[in-house]
Amino acid sequence: MKALLIVDLQNDFLPEGTLPAPNGDKVVPEINKLMEHFSLIIASKDWHPANSVHFKKWPVHCVAGSKGAEFPFSLNRPKIDLVLYKGTNDLDDGYSAFEATNISLDQHLKMHAVNSLYICGLTTEYCVKNTVLDALKAGYETFVVQDATAGVNAHPGDEKAAWDEMQKAGAKLTTTAAMTGVYDF
Template identity: 50%
Template sequence: MSQESFGPESALLVVDVQNDFCPGGALAVAGGDAIIPVINAWMPRFATVVASRDWHPANSVHFSNWPPHCIAGTYGAQFRAGLDTGRFLLVLDKGTNNVDDGYSAFEATSENLESWLRGRGIEMLYVCGLATDYCVLQTVLDALRLGFGVTVLRDGIAAVEVNPGDGQHAQSVMEAAGARFVPSGQN
């Protein structure tokens, strides 16, 4: 992979690479761990790296649709071992209320992501993380709706696949909305 760095107008957004979304977790994504080396390899290329995490209350309405996962302060909510969290300038907590799902990083309750990015002159987001068909999808769609350019790292995402084909469908929706997809070895 090229070691070219990106300018100050670009940021890497790492979505929900947490224990409960990786193998052995409460809502495991097959191959969820495989994206960690890809993400770690991309992080040094950006001056700005931001991460989101599900941070649900134990009694979240979100659990009427999903098994309990990423409960605030638990092992399952922690970032996965091996992920270079020392590069995160900002960690966004989402799904923190008992009234929402908090799929998109732009729904974070700990910080207004749009304002934070705009305050730093960020215009382009490179997105990676879990899961392609839910939190990555909604984050990308929100970013595009807000006017950010979006590139998704194709081998830096993985889908939960509640229904077969959900991950591919989500990628098609993101592309149709204007997101660009690249393999990790390309810019």
């Protein structure tokens, strides 16, 4: 069984958000295409309390219940089967979807007999990378859809380093076009 995991595709990470991935909006059409090929779709959300120590490191973003924490209107939201909430405590946490506080992602995937996980979303260097590395540690065949993933590019070379680290750890890099043309969903 294959599952699609959309990481933190939230308004605050889009170009007009408080912690923007400059090309974050460009991944939405690709993710919508991908969603048509999966029977199990999971999405994570940063869901921070208003006064979190997390904001000592980052600008305030994705505060629980805020417009910035919501999925963009252009995302095909009704296709999402499960939403994971992470970063919900007053900690510098919630980088990986496997850190969700409302449900154990690993248990949910096992319950649905998922062995292959296709990951996309925002941002390459932080939450996507941490989710990919945790998926690999948990033993999932892990694919990262590059054209459905965008980086924040805070420092030159960070995004490339993240791609290299994920691939070195065992992730398979792919694209939407390659998947819809080659893989049998």
